[in-house]
Amino acid sequence: MQLPIKAISVFHVTARAGSITRAAEELSVTPSAVSQQIRALEVQLGVSLLSKKGRRVVLTEAGERYFSAINDGFERINDATQEIRGFRTVTRLTIRATPTLSNKWILPRLQSFLDGNPEIELRLDGTNEPTDFNRELVDIEIRHGDGRWPGLFVEGLTEETFIPVCAPHYAAAGSLAADEVARCNLIHSVKAQAQWPHWFKLAGVAPASQWRRLLFDRSHMAIDAAVNGMGIALESTLMSWRELSEGRLVCPVRESHPVRLTTQWIVCPTDHLRQKKVQRFLEWIRAERIIWRQEFDAGQGAGN
Known part of the structure; x- marks a missing residue:
């Protein structure tokens, strides 16, 4: 029997993409053409390789075994093809992350990933919009939220520590008691999970009846406002690590009463x-x- 190479290749792309639509986009064909190739392969093999789960396709047990058996072979074929051509094609990796995490934490560290993976072309998409992995060509998302997204691989990035921070010329480090904070200009990141009422409760302080507030819908704006001396922000040391380490931000409260939360999560379909x-990005x-x-x-983060 002649091997149905084209159908096998289409199945491999579909299994890797986890979606007939995404496989069709990658192969520049119609979804119906992808489905026809897979059905033809299933007929020849005498087994079902894929099943539908909502708008997604998932591998059957036979499909899992078959994909595992052929995957290494396809990667070796790809490597050999690029070697004989004398160059390596670019592999694109698309990461979606919140604007603050993208700007404040990922971007300053990204050069080490690029140096270690020169064959990868990386796209960093900074947005708060959650990814529809069935429709969008995103490989990994680092999503802001509570970590409850059934059907996806979910791993917390790290536990964050939220503390009051401000420019040293607004208030010196450790110069304020907790009850004095309520009388200062308070910078609010309105979408953050850690909010000032929570901090005041931990500190055992009743907030003022009328606050002097400055509100932003992005944490990186709140951090920059604090650096510019506009008030005190309640912000994550994960996001403001650079400003804290450089002394552009300090914790002005003698007892920081940290709020500890995991708010950033690595998310993707399990087949990714x-x-x-x-794997290399993870x-x-x-x-x-x-x-x-x-x-x-070790004490380089403020608020310890």
Whole structure:
């Protein structure tokens, strides 16, 4: 029997993409053409390889075994093809993350990933909009929220510590008691999970009946406003690590009463975890997380 190479290749792309629509986009064909190739392969093999789960397709047990068996072969074929051509094609990795995490934490560290993975072309999409993995060509998202997204791989980035921060010329480090904070200009990041009422409760302080507030819908704007001396922000040391380490922000309260939360989560469909480019990014960001955590625990993060 002649091997149905085209149908096998279409199945491999579909299994890796987790979506007939995404596979069709990658192959520049129609979704019906993808479905026809997979049905033809299933007829030849005598087994069902895919099943529908809502708008997604998932591998059957036979499909999982078949994909695992052929995946390494396809990667070797791809490597050999690029080697014989004398160059490597660019592999694109698309990451979606919140604007603040993109600007304040990922971007300053990104060069080490690029240096270690020169064959990967990385696209960083900074937005708060959650990814529809069935329709969008996003490999990994780092999503803001509570971590409850059934059907997806979910891993907390790290536990964050939220403390009051301000420019040293607004208030010197450790110069205020907790009850004095309520009389200052308070900068609010309105979408943040840690809010001033929570901090005042932890500090055992009743907030003022009328607050002097400045509100932003992005945490990076709140951090920059604090750096510019506009007031005191309640912000994550994960997001403001650079400003804190450079002394542009300090914790003005003698007892910081930290709010500890995990608000950023690594999210993707489980089938994306098979992709080498995804595996490499996860290895990199986990290593960066450890480095940041060690620096923070060693006292380089403010608020310890």
